[in-house]
Amino acid sequence: MTTRTIIEVGGAILDHETVLTEPVHFVVEDGLISAVEVGHYQSQGVTPDTRVVRKPNRIAIPGLVNTHGHAAMTLLRGAGDDMPLMNWLNDRIFPLEDKLTEDAIYWGTQLAVWEMLLSGTTTYTDMYMMMDNAARAVAESGMRAVLSVGVVGFDDLSRSNGISRSRNFVKNWHRQASGRITVTLGPHAPYTCPPDYLTEIAALAGELHVPIQIHLSETRTEVENCLRDHAMTPIALANHVGLFDVPVLASHCVHVTDDDLDIMAARDVRVAHNPQSNLKLGSGIAPLQKMLARQLTVGLGTDGAASNNNLDMFEEMRLAATLHKGFAQDAEAIPANIAFQMATERGARACFLAEGLGRLKPGAECDMVLLDAHSPHLQPGHNLLSDVAYACGADDVRDVFVAGHHVVSDGEPVTIDTERVRYEVKRFKDHITR
Ligand SMILES: CSC[C@H]1O[C@@H](n2cnc3c(O)ncnc32)[C@H](O)[C@@H]1O
């Protein structure tokens, strides 16, 4: 039997070019938006199986899409700050990650999901370890996610483990949780995966018909070391070893040359831009305007909570829209509607998700966020899209729907036992800092 829900709100941004500042109602059938109609819902003749959610004091926007992160790193939030990437990873993060347990991944992912849902993110991307536990947390939470087992190729054992774990993870979780989970492969980076291992992973992605996500050209040091060791930039190397023969989502791409960008455009490499993490780790500022000028598909990401240090996509949207103006000394750089589009539908496209995700249009999944229309950030209301991109924040999120399911209701997570999550993550923190 078809489940039918009507969601009526006081206004909506359907996508970056369609803004409605009057009452509108969405008809949602089996998790998909089947109609969007301006005006109040007339309830005469409603069948008993139709649920009507009336939220006149809410503004609907598409759920935000976080295109890069390491969810369970919420456990390491604040455990290593004010360090450059390589020192941060080698001296602080990797030793702590050695102490992670399956349980820790499950509860750390729950903490991330809790934080992301409350800040309006409905889809996130993850590359981490012991990922069955992350997938379980996603399935139970109702969230949508693009998950990968993060793999490194330091020796024969890590290489073969990476391949078999990735293969099993695809088999067990791809398109599971009512289709909300998408699995990709996750080679960590060219400095942790040798060239022939990247070739092997690309072949596996081709065989399994799944995309790849990878960190590329994050720091100047990474690029210099790659030039020293392989006489190629990380982007040229990835292309050379066949990685771009399959769909790739490349995270960071901060230090890329014009030739790199040409390769990326020619091979349709998607990009996850993580402005906050890149600033905090002192990595630099990615050439976003050059990427967009080449029609690259760029989404926004937070990266992990240990390098950001939160998972708030409103902050990334605002930062993307302001950072590049300052960097280019050009107030027209990255206008609000482009930042909004990168946080929504372009993000979904960057992650190779179904067409329509990231927009509130008929045929799309009902991944929807309702903002408090009475928030000071939405007054006096000159330009709704500007208010959302430049003024709103996580505090304005009141309701969240994923695939039509109400997962945050009046500011309260419906699917997360928040007291238990707080208890478990504190227990883990005490364990690793003992
Ligand atoms: C092999 S699982 C993923 C691995 O990535 C590490 N990580 C977290 N943030 C970053 C980043 O910005 N660049 C490179 N690697 C990063 C994380 O700690 C895991 O070990």
Ligand SMILES: [Zn+2]
């Ligand atoms: Zn990362």
